[in-house]
Amino acid sequence: MGLDMMVERNTSDQEEREEEEEEKAAKNRYTKGVKHLLEIGISSVPKDYILPPQDRPRVTDKDLEHGSNFCLPVVDMARLRSLSAADRIQALEAVDKACKEYGFFQVVNHGMNEEGMRRMMAAGRRFFEQGFEERKKWMTSDIRGKVRYGTSFNQINDTVFCWRDFLKLNCQPLQEMLPLCPSSPKDLRDEVVSYVEEIQVLFLEIMAVVLEALGVRKEEALMEEFEEGSHMLIVNYFPPCPNPDLTLGMPPHSDYGFLTLLLQDDVAGLQVYHRDRWFTINPLFNSIVVNIGDHLEIFSNGRYKSVLHRVLVNSTKPRMSIASLHSLPFSSTVRPAAALIDDAGRGRLYKDTDFAAFLNYISSHDANRKSFLETRKLTPNGQRG
Numbered sequence: 001m002g003l004d005m006m007v008e009r010n011t012s013d014q015e016e017r018e019e020e021e022e023e024k025a026a027k028n029r030y031t032k033g034v035k036h037l038l039e040i041g042i043s044s045v046p047k048d049y050i051l052p053p054q055d056r057p058r059v060t061d062k063d064l065e066h067g068s069n070f071c072l073p074v075v076d077m078a079r080l081r082s083l084s085a086a087d088r089i090q091a092l093e094a095v096d097k098a099c100k101e102y103g104f105f106q107v108v109n110h111g112m113n114e115e116g117m118r119r120m121m122a123a124g125r126r127f128f129e130q131g132f133e134e135r136k137k138w139m140t141s142d143i144r145g146k147v148r149y150g151t152s153f154n155q156i157n158d159t160v161f162c163w164r165d166f167l168k169l170n171c172q173p174l175q176e177m178l179p180l181c182p183s184s185p186k187d188l189r190d191e192v193v194s195y196v197e198e199i200q201v202l203f204l205e206i207m208a209v210v211l212e213a214l215g216v217r218k219e220e221a222l223m224e225e226f227e228e229g230s231h232m233l234i235v236n237y238f239p240p241c242p243n244p245d246l247t248l249g250m251p252p253h254s255d256y257g258f259l260t261l262l263l264q265d266d267v268a269g270l271q272v273y274h275r276d277r278w279f280t281i282n283p284l285f286n287s288i289v290v291n292i293g294d295h296l297e298i299f300s301n302g303r304y305k306s307v308l309h310r311v312l313v314n315s316t317k318p319r320m321s322i323a324s325l326h327s328l329p330f331s332s333t334v335r336p337a338a339a340l341i342d343d344a345g346r347g348r349l350y351k352d353t354d355f356a357a358f359l360n361y362i363s364s365h366d367a368n369r370k371s372f373l374e375t376r377k378l379t380p381n382g383q384r385g
């Protein structure tokens, strides 16, 4: 080999090594979260956050600010509680319609303490507003951790990163999680306890209503399982983004549990996929957004479907949301309800599943869209689809 060729080859090896080093350093920066990227002074989104053109949102900051004309069905819990048996049937039909047509509804007069909700949101916000040195104490990529500060959607497998940081608290049992929950800001633990206790009561009430709407007898044993059921509280923080047209706060995904109860602040960002289009959900003051998760799709044998949703970011305002994901206990099996399997008509459409299968799946796959649920489907005669 001539001297010139050797020099050229050494130079390109060196360049490759430098590129690899730079890529590693960048990934290391990304795992610290998007708030950290802003803190170190980035002024445009790094290339790993840029979605292919077909997946980018086509909504501007202005559209988000003006709000959309789309409204989710609203369920008034106070009214539902006070109705006569005959009127209740009608109200349950409306819940059934919302679950079938949208997979989402909004709950008002839910009975949660309004001031407590505000304080929980404020304490969560102060957690993210602290310096990185404080936040990073809870940073881990262990998806089984009871408390986890992290970023993006599924940071181990994401091919494109998302503009979101989060604090995930595995709240069942609450007493085991609490000593591990961040103690700064000082009031966070107290606010988490109050919020978790109240939202759990609301979940049980809404779950009972949904079972009634589905036409499944509200068996005591099942309700007891929900009382002991899994409860993941996810505090989401979406900082302002320099290029909101190129990326997303969260990609299109469905939630894994039975129901998710979502509290959002007053900044729009949540979008729901409905009739082949994305619709923005205007934040409705003091309401809770409820959506069907994959486990309820399985339990209902496909009568109710989990629905894709995603989150947009904007260039000026941070946005926060607090999602409560509820399901059966981690050790339980989720399967179609016997009452909803009709041997002569609709056979069993889903395989049994459990959390272990889900966690194994997300540790090795891109879990966006409804990819996990797809692996649980059977053809109508009981074979894998």
Ligand SMILES: O=C(O)CCC(=O)C(=O)O
Binding pocket: 234, 236, 250, 255, 262, 264, 269, 270, 309, 310, 311, 320, 321, 323
């Ligand atoms: O921030 C939102 O509005 C939605 C959050 C969400 O989809 C989630 O946490 O799974």
